[in-house]
Amino acid sequence: MDYEPQDVETKWRERWAREGRYEADPDDSDPTFITVPYPYPSGGMHLGHCRTYTVPDVYARYRRLQGENVLFPIAWHVTGTPIVGAVERLKEGDEEQMSSLQDAFGVPESDLQDLETPMGYARYFIEEADSSYKRGMRQMGLSIDWRREFTTNDERYSKFITWQYETLKERGLLEKGLHPVDFCTNERQPVTDHDLLEGEDADHQEFTLVRFYQGESLDADDATVFPMATLRPETVRGVTNAYVHPEATYVRATVDGEEWVVSEAATEKLGLQAREVDIADRFPGSELVGEAVTNPVTGDEFVILPATFVDADNATGVVMSVPAHSPDDIVALDEAKTAADAIAEEYGVEADEIRAIEPVPILEIEGYGTDDPALHEATEELYQDEFLNGHLLESYGEFAGEGIEEVRERFREHHRNGGRFGVMYEYTEEVVCRCGGEVEVSVRDTWFIRYNDPGWQAKAREAVERMDAIPENTRKQYDDTIDWLEEWPCIRNYGLGTRLPWDDEFVIEPLSDSTIYMAYYTIAPRIREIPVEDLDREFFDTLFFGPDGADAPDGHEVDIDDPDERALELREEWDYWYPVDFRCSANDLIRNHLTFYLYHHAELFEQEDWPQGITSMGLGLLEGKKMSSSKGHVVLPGEAIDRYGADTVRFFLLNSAEPWQDYDWRAEEVRSTREKLERFWDRAVDIIDREVPDDPDLEPIDRWLLSKLQGTVRHVTDALDRFETRTASQAAFYRFEENLRWYRRRTDTDRLAAAWTLRQVLATRLRLLAPFVPFMTNELHEAMTGDPAEDGTEAGIPAEDAAWPEPDPAFESPETEAREELIADLVDDIRDIVDVTGTDPETIRAYVAADWKHEVFETVREVGPDVGAVMGAAMEREALRERGEAVNELAGDLVELVRGREAEALDALSSVDEQAVYRDATAFLEEEFDAAVEVYAEDGKPVDPENRAGQAVPFRPAVHIA
């Protein structure tokens, strides 16, 4: 029976599908509910996705083997714009998109037409494509309950999300506010990243508008405001003058009831940013030159100068100059001074006034003098350094002395509240829409989720505290995220998904409609029987909070007039499965999705239904580099499985790194993994084919192997409880192979008792390995016993019949293990001597330490690893006292030996009859070294031609080779 993974795997895939093997329904046994983020089918599945789903599959299979009723469902996330955008780009024939589809995911020309509607596109990558998720997941052998799939665009799912958002709104956790969005000035509508032709990476920057003015005061009725945009509002005290572009067009306009002077280009932006703008007058910038404006913070007046470096299209087109802290500004100022006479003539400004302008430092910083020439260079470095290390000077009053990093925001808020500062958004670079239109930042009404609500934060923190965070060091990241989160804009203007219930112009965005959907899995199959229109608020209230609403979290009253019977039936399912035991996800989702998941559960459900655990995973590399479907640097699961088999792919993914570490898919290593599995298979087949006795006559070496097996069971179980798939598979597979190698070397495996032993070992290992390589283990186990390895894991099997092995105390023997270790140690010692001396011995003599030496060992064992104390105790014994010096020397060695060993191991060692151990191993040693082997006691009149016997130490016999 050769290893043909394709045949074996096809057979089991079909069988599992036919039997509905992994469909889970409530029963009497304990539930385990495992989830993984639903995939976003904006493209096909590649190997980078595979481990994310395989790790929970291993855990699911493990818990099933332990007798739990396990639910592992999947669904499809299609919300928002990525799929819509992908379809549009496809229709346009976008090159990158086509390459990703055709090269990375192997979409044939003939299929492209199926992808021209958003849900058609989604459907294609969910289940139709060769590289579809569903196909990949089936091929990988994921033990998913396929009856529970849905998409987030399903109408019933939308009803569920509607319930969620209505509930949150009612609890005051949503709020309406202004938020900057990308807005196409041509199409007159908001656009997303995917709609952009240029500037996809551009960020909105939030500029502070410093409201310089002319007039009596800023509040005066006849005041004119000259808003100047800056990212560094704290430099306001260093302003010495302003610049406008003399040839650009400026306007005088009424903005929100005030008179403003800004560039003409700025008025459109301001209009988009929720301001009322009414232009009164247009004129060239040159007309502004020479005018004086007042600094709202200092009250000082200064002059407006011309500068051609000013970009009237950027922000307000009026720029404040801080020469002490901006290289650009000081260069411009120097130029203006040089050209003072010319400027004076052209614009009618006093030349001396220009020459009198001097930089005003506003902060101090170590390493630079405030007029250091270094200021003229390295703008970026300076800004960075000032931000991180600068401290404000005296003139800042309450803000003086503070680091810029800490003070900027407070300073800005202070003056904003005082009406001296305003705000305006602008891009870092030009942004152009696919339609060719210019994209500007618009500020519009949006709904936000109030993740910074103190009460809600407290609940979320509690949820973090109560859950199992794997690995533990991620826990702090959740807390940090809770501290850091502010309001989250939760709607978009278009895309797939659920409409905002009270304003159907908007769609709830993807990270906001995916926070409690795990609950939907529990009801997904049966909710289909209920008419959509019946799924109203009260239906879900009944489902989640019970017939009288009593199970709503504390502090929330839920009135239910007429509990729907059907909701109560679904409630039983949800009640059975919830909470989610483990959510297996990725590191990079901690900062958003996973924390949102905790927030929403903490708000909507009672504590007992909060998430029990999250394990977060690292990412996958391909031959040392990040996988990327847009660059075509991917391997598809189908390809890998065709070449190596699904078991190999799984085993590699699970064994090459722990889940939270990054793993690296290297073809060479995968091939070697495949070879190892093949060898395992061949050996297993040999064992299965052999006759075995009912009542074997076990030898010590058989018992040794069986004892090792028990330790392995313990080790693997512990590791899997902590999601350590690498440690677990390593122990069950490679580590145990080492034991087998020794076993084969030590004994004649043709013995009947050996056949029996190997069969026991195989049966146990097949079950230990079943979560990792389910196809081959089930096949082999069935071939051997008539039942698959995972038998006893069907729903409804009592826990005591569970198939997961437990350590059998009858086969645990530390003493047997200790004996075997002595033999291995002796082999090593002899080999060392043979190597170093370069001799090929004919006779090997081993001398076991004399009784009195063992007495010293016993003393050490009792007293502990402390030479002084040992000597004290030893000297009380007459037999040892007379050997004072020798005892002292030996005690040192033995203290070393005892140190670091468990008491149990020492007990085992102590009960071993050393001489008998080596005598029993004589035949083995003779074979190993092709020499005669003689074993003596040091104190038993040994043959000792070179006086070696005296070197013997307990558990370290003296050796003589000749």
Place this chain on the structure above:
RNA sequence: GCGAGGGUAGCCAAGCCGGGAAACGGCGGCGGACUCAAGAUCCGCUCCCGUAGGGGUCCAAGGGUUCAAAUCCCUUCCCUCGCACCA
């Protein structure tokens, strides 16, 4: 700069939480056994020295605590990620 995680032999990678063996395992390399041969398999070796199981020097660098440190503490350097920042 802040936050998180790291730096272990040619490469990958354990060990560090709970100090006590040149430091698990794999890959690669070298030698040997088996074989007509290759592959597979098995057995060694793979920091330096060593014709008796030993010695020396090691776990980014430097200090410290300790009888004892890859493991604990401090400092420095470097890498990865997140944040911030850049009219």
